[in-house]
Structure formats: C-alpha cells, structure tokens
Amino acid sequence: MEAFKSEKVPEEDLKKVKKIERKVRRELGVKEVRLLLAISDEFKETAIQTLFNEEEEPLIMFNYESDIVQRVLKDGTALEGILLHENMHILQEESEKYVELIEKIKKSANKHKNEFREKKKLQELLQTVVMVLKDLMVNDELLKKGEGKKLLKYYENSIRIKPKTRTEIDVDYWNDLFVAVISLVPAWIPFYRNNMRKEGANIRNLIHDKYSEVPIKVSQIGNQLMDELMEMHMPPEQEEADELFDELISLHDELSDTSK
Numbered sequence: 650m651e652a653f654k655s656e657k658v659p660e661e662d663l664k665k666v667k668k669i670e671r672k673v674r675r676e677l678g679v680k681e682v683r684l685l686l687a688i689s690d691e692f693k694e695t696a697i698q699t700l701f702n703e704e705e706e707p708l709i710m711f712n713y714e715s716d717i718v719q720r721v722l723k724d725g726t727a728l729e730g731i732l733l734h735e736n737m738h739i740l741q742e743e744s745e746k747y748v749e750l751i752e753k754i755k756k757s758a759n760k761h762k763n764e765f766r767e768k769k770k771l772q773e774l775l776q777t778v779v780m781v782l783k784d785l786m787v788n789d790e791l792l793k794k795g796e797g798k799k800l801l802k803y804y805e806n807s808i809r810i811k812p813k814t815r816t817e818i819d820v821d822y823w824n825d826l827f828v829a830v831i832s833l834v835p836a837w838i839p840f841y842r843n844n845m846r847k848e849g850a851n852i853r854n855l856i857h858d859k860y861s862e863v864p865i866k867v868s869q870i871g872n873q874l875m876d877e878l879m880e881m882h883m884p885p886e887q888e889e890a891d892e893l894f895d896e897l898i899s900l901h902d903e904l905s906d907t908s909k
C-alpha cells in the first residue's frame with residue numbers, strides 16, 4: 650500500500666488510536682482489524698471509512714488531514730465512539746442482517762427502475778439508503794449496549810464542521826446536499842428510538858445549525874423521515890423498506906425542483 654504516507658502522522662496519535670481500538674475490539678468481540686491513520690490522496694473527502702476485502706482483514710482508515718479526524722483525536726471519548734461504530738460495522742458485516750437488508754432495498758429500488766432515465770441516479774440512491782440503514786443498525790445496537798454517550802461525543806464533534814457552501818446553484822450541489830443530510834439521519838434517530846430523546850434533539854439542533862445557510866427544505870428532510878424510521882424494524886420488513894424508498898424519491902424530486 651505505497652500510496653499511504655502514514656510516517657507523517659505523529660507516533661503519539663497512532664498509539665492513542667491503536668490503544669482505544671484494541672479496547673473496543675475486546676469489548677465487542679471483533680477479531681482482527683487493520684487500522685490506518687494516514688495522509689493520502691486516495692481518501693479524497695472521506696474522514697473515516699471501513700473497507701472490506703475478501704482476502705484480508707477489514708481496514709479502518711482515518712484520514713489524518715480531515716477536520717473531523719483532527720477534532721476526534723483531541724477527544725478520547727469521541728474517538729472511542731467512532732471506533733465502536735466502525736467495529737460494529739465489522740461485526741454486523743459478518744451477520745445475516747446485512748445480506749437481508751441489501752436484498753430488501755434492492756427489491757424496493759427495482760420497483761422504480763422505469764422512472765429513472767439515468768440508471769446511475771437510482772444506483773446512487775440505492776447505495777445511500779443501504780449506507781444510512783447500515784449506520785442506523787450499527788448505532789441502534791450500540792445504544793442498546795449502553796454506548797450512547799460515546800457515540801454522542803463523536804457526533805457532537807464531527808457535526809460542528811461546516812459544509813462547504815457554493816454560490817452557484819447546480820443540480821449536483823443539491824444532490825450532494827441531499828446525500829449529506831440523509832447520511833446524518835443515523836446520528837440522531839437512534840437516540841430517539843432508544844429513550845435518549847434529549848440527546849437526539851441536541852444532535853438534531855447541531856445539524857440544523859450546520860445547514861442553516863441552505864434552504865429550509867434541506868434541513869427538514871430528516872424530520873420528514875422520522876415517521877418512517879422511528880418504528881422501523883432493523884433490518885426492515887419489505888413493506889417498510891418500500892415505503893422508505895418511496896419517501897426518499899419524493900424528497901429527492903422535491904429538492905431537485907428547488908434547484909430549477
């Protein structure tokens with residue numbers, strides 16, 4: 650993996666992350682993981698990501714140059730929160746839950762295949778929904794294990810980072826915003842689902858502040874999804890997955906109308 654230049658990362662930061670990661674792995678019972686705290690062009694805009702590869706152990710990558718990683722490194726509880734989250738992904742990836750989830754969402758997406766002129770757009774939406782539901786499942790499970798406070802610290806730190814604003818209004822910008830806002834739904838809905846409404850409301854307010862400069866519709870997307878997601882089974886029933894997918898398509902259409 651020559652592209653990674655982890656030698657630029659201070660030794661103390663590497664040690665700190667590895668130490669907390671070992672603790673988290675022990676607690677959750679996740680076996681082997683490769684961990685990478687590095688500076689790399691390959692990360693682009695992603696801050697933290699877990700990659701799965703059939704031949705090797707899963708890899709958790711931290712983009713050392715990202716603002717989120719820099720903030721999280723200064724707060725041990727937040728760091729533990731995100732490592733719990735990534736390790737729970739690893740644990741769930743091996744379970745039947747994800748397979749079931751992906752099958753159902755694919756079926757839901759298939760029902761819309763004639764409405765989309767660009768197949769790529771439907772594929773993107775499908776990937777976003779899968780990502781959001783995986784995050785919801787992970788956070789739901791962590792809250793049930795009593796790890797809510799750590800997760801909360803992670804989101805409090807990462808959400809404070811303002812999105813890039815663009816003066817030019819183009820369709821891709823709206824699409825990016827849509828994906829960004831949808832991706833943040835798992836940061837607060839699980840708290841509402843698991844009797845931590847106050848904490849959920851706190852995160853929700855942070856998200857609202859983060860997007861205060863963009864039209865109200867964007868920040869309302871999450872609120873509109875709440876009905877769907879509050880009671881949803883994890884993984885969802887087929888009917889629930891269909892409803893969620895329909896709702897997302899209509900929200901996405903509404904938003905692209907705004908940009909015209």
Ligand SMILES: [Zn+2]
Pocket residue numbers: 734738783784787
């Ligand atoms: Zn995740």
